[in-house]
Amino acid sequence: MTYSKCPVCETGGFKLSSTEVDIPYYGQAYIITLICEVCGFRITDIVLNKINPPTAYYAKIRSVEDLKIKVVKSSTGIIRIPEMGVKMEPGAVSQGYITNIEGILQRVEDATIMVKGWLKSEKKLDRCNQLLEKINRAVNGEFEFTFIIEDPLGNSLLVGAPGQIIKKRKLTEKQINSMLSKRKY
Numbered sequence: 021m022t023y024s025k026c027p028v029c030e031t032g033g034f035k036l037s038s039t040e041v042d043i044p045y046y047g048q049a050y051i052i053t054l055i056c057e058v059c060g061f062r063i064t065d066i067v068l069n070k071i072n073p074p075t076a077y078y079a080k081i082r083s084v085e086d087l088k089i090k091v092v093k094s095s096t097g098i099i100r101i102p103e104m105g106v107k108m109e110p111g112a113v114s115q116g117y118i119t120n121i122e123g124i125l126q127r128v129e130d131a132t133i134m135v136k137g138w139l140k141s142e143k144k145l146d147r148c149n150q151l152l153e154k155i156n157r158a159v160n161g162e163f164e165f166t167f168i169i170e171d172p173l174g175n176s177l178l179v180g181a182p183g184q185i186i187k188k189r190k191l192t193e194k195q196i197n198s199m200l201s202k203r204k205y
């Protein structure tokens with residue numbers, strides 16, 4: 021995140037604050053908040069305490085228990101759920117947050133319901149309804165899916181409880197460059 025001027029009012033400067041949080045089975049992270057002193061626009065992001073190479077994390081979600089896997093998503097984190105056709109890429113003003121898999125499903129559900137209100141095409145409405153149905157089954161542990169988060173700057177990760185299998189793969193130089201070139205700021 022590099023902002024010298026507020027992207028909303030274009031006049032204000034930012035006030036920075038940070039809060040330390042403890043992530044069980046991982047360690048410390050910092051929630052960084054930038055607040056515009058003029059219009060109050062706020063951006064939050066996550067920075068990890070340890071240096072982490074740019075990595076992709078994979079988890080197979082098979083049960084309600086797996087939905088509790090922690091998701092640390094920084095402003096540069098990209099989330100994918102191939103079985104649902106979900107890809108959450110950082111937008112112009114991307115926020116960082118800490119949640120769990122269930123929290124991400126909730127965000128996808130909210131966004132899908134919002135989008136549905138604007139849609140006119142039957143085909144697209146159908147696709148939204150199918151996604152909502154899958155999310156519904158997933159929160160009850162009745163739909164297996166793969167959850168992937170990758171971050172070209174290494175500030176996003178998945179943290180499971182002992183016994184929960186999370187696979188990691190370092191991103192290649194090519195993947196990192198391609199992700200960073202798509203960033204809008």
Ligand SMILES: [Zn+2]
Pocket residue numbers: 026027028029030031032056057058059060061
């Ligand atoms: Zn502002």
